Amino acid sequence: MLIVEDDPFITLALEETLTDFGLIVAGSARSVPQAIRLAQTVAFDLALLDVNIGQDRIDPVADIIAARGIPFVFTTGCGRAGLPEGYLQQAIVEKPFYVEEILRTLREELANGESN
Template sequence: MVALDLEAIVSGAADAEVAVANSVTEARRALGSAAFDAAFLDIDVLDGKTFEVARLLAERGTPFAFVSGARQEDVPPPLREVPFLPKPYDPQDIERTFLARLAGRG
């Protein structure tokens, strides 16, 4: 449900093609077949935590942010500088973060 909500917010903020992955496995597959301008990651997904995906995005220079009900303190130290939007989130915060990340300011 959160993924659909995020998809609607991002699509409303920009003319964007949105890919949704419900697991680390799906996210890895998506990253292998496409380039992304920006990403939002929930920390806890069906098959674990998305820190591996976050590291891949960082290595590629893809801007991203965490949107999660997890505790920010659970994020590994190398990823703690990444924007973190706690659930429940304000849709305007998602839109602002997305647009800032695309602009390279976030």
């Protein structure tokens, strides 16, 4: 699992929670350059991507992950209208989110990725 989130408290909570539910966090990034580096080099099966990372957008990271054929889910407080142009139909979890909602959406996206 790759997590890209600029809020350190949310990142820590996600890492702990997802680990508690049996997921292995292969990496987490708090900036787009760091996320690009991880997306290109780390082995992971699923990603959770915040749409806005500080002043930057997640678009180049989503492009890399999509090109690798790895399923991912966006998190955002801006709703579907805030998604990157090429990913308007991508799975999304709106902030503030609940653990159950994240887990369900991640499971669904992983299942969809395996069926494609």
